[in-house]
Amino acid sequence: MKAATAMAALRERDDATDIAVGEGDDRALPGAQVVDRVVDILETFPRIGPELGVSDISRALGLKKATAHRLLASLRRRGIVAQDPVTRRYRLGLKLWELGSMAATQVDWVDRVKPFLQQLTDATGETSHLAVLNDGQVLYVDKVESSHSLRMPSQVGKRNPVHCTGVGKAQIAFLPPEVLQNLVARRGLSAFTPRTITDIDALQVELAGVRERGYAVDHEEIEEGLVCIGAPIRDHTAHVVAAISIAGPSSRLRPETIAGHAREVVAVAHRMSAVLGCPPDLLGPAPEPRRT
């Protein structure tokens, strides 16, 4: 039952919004204006900068300065945003972080699979990520840094497109076809590098390969020199609820070493799925274990 609610939590907007035809539905329903503006303000901080003044926000959102100030003052009183006492500029507050961490613990399985991430980094020596599908993008939930000096900046809380990431392809490969169509229609297939897959048919072929192998590879499709290997995690109903990946420079994750690393990724993913109660026979393809 816990897993059932966990699964529901995952699909969130993917069930509600992705399947729905449009997404910019009835925007002007009553009670929405202030709420929308508040959320807009909060989303401005990640977008523009970590520390913003009233004027910055009013300019970025087209609000009057007085309005922006009033909303910010209300949010400050509640600790949602904080104000630097000397510069008088605002930043996101710790109360917001507190609420956010409560949201995370509600997705109860996250805590249960986190320990395995460390195993993955230990086994491969590369940075590993845990990500879920949310609102048509992948959202990085946790990571364990590689000990190598060459590594990526922090990604926890960040979003990325699904079609050019290991964790993305590992998850969308198992979506119902019409949901995938909808997702692509809404988010598009933007190119980030020459190797990004921008054609829907090519993507379908790629995803068929993912289903067959049980893991997904991102060959510098979102960033030059960055290679990822991702594998899906399934809950007790065998639905894909998240994905893990390792990420490293193409100099370390070379074509001839990828299969070996993928074995580790899939092995850890299967262990996570088992913890979530996934029946062993529904785990999906497992590469033959390393001979010892």
Added chain:
Amino acid sequence: MKAATAMAALRERDDATDIAVGEGDDRALPGAQVVDRVVDILETFPRIGPELGVSDISRALGLKKATAHRLLASLRRRGIVAQDPVTRRYRLGLKLWELGSMAATQVDWVDRVKPFLQQLTDATGETSHLAVLNDGQVLYVDKVESSHSLRMPSQVGKRNPVHCTGVGKAQIAFLPPEVLQNLVARRGLSAFTPRTITDIDALQVELAGVRERGYAVDHEEIEEGLVCIGAPIRDHTAHVVAAISIAGPSSRLRPETIAGHAREVVAVAHRMSAVLGCPPDLLGPAPEPRRT
């Protein structure tokens, strides 16, 4: 400069609200009603339960069902809350977690000191915590679990009183006297166990000891059988900005072993302070290093 903003971010409401005489200041300023109601709704989830219906919330907050529904619908549209497609009940959404994690990365030093927490747990074998002072309470920002089977439940994102925790006492010991007075006046000194310090004068004596030793000990003051050893972390201006602690059962953290463990805690805290640019001569008392 990064450290300067980091410091400001810490003190947030402690400068703004704690020092101010009252805290329930001008509540009825315009633009506040909807914002307050929205924050009230969000805070209801941690307080009542992780999954609430419209009626639950309207009852808990005294809102009309229609109002609660309208606000929840607005929040859902933005992903701040999510709705289970079958039970139609609401829970905190991943967008909130996303925003919260952005708030955390804005306190940029957190990422810089996190690696040291693992060192502390490795050295002591106990669960270690990183916490900041916020709104007159300690807020747990990160933790590394002990490998022991006997351990505490997840505390990240949770709040605790300052007067009966290692991380709390380690921080309030270095507050300006009037700020401490204010804090105690607002939060009180509630008793959780027979050993909780509930007298302000006794607390002052205890805190003087903390300043002298450079670390704070919680001897089952918040929970029977739970012992914590905390030490402060200072930024480049030598201000205390956070604290770390180890926590374990009184059976493992016995009186005769505490001094030894405290050495480790203080050593790691000093290492963290050094990373934040604290001048070595302002680190505070350092117990003589272990002889090798």
Added chain:
DNA sequence: CTCAAGTGCTCCATACTGTGGAACGACGGT
């Protein structure tokens, strides 16, 4: 099965609430 009490949700006239133009004092840079 029936009924009643519960749920989440919708509608709409009312009036309360948030809006934004204008103005203020305070900085910080020319």
Added chain:
DNA sequence: ACCGTCGTTCCACAGTATGGAGCACTTGAG
């Protein structure tokens, strides 16, 4: 001293959120 910009305050207006009433539906007891 100037000017531009900052965050902040004020207040009349009107646009917006409010909540009572009622909807369709599920749940559980009789």
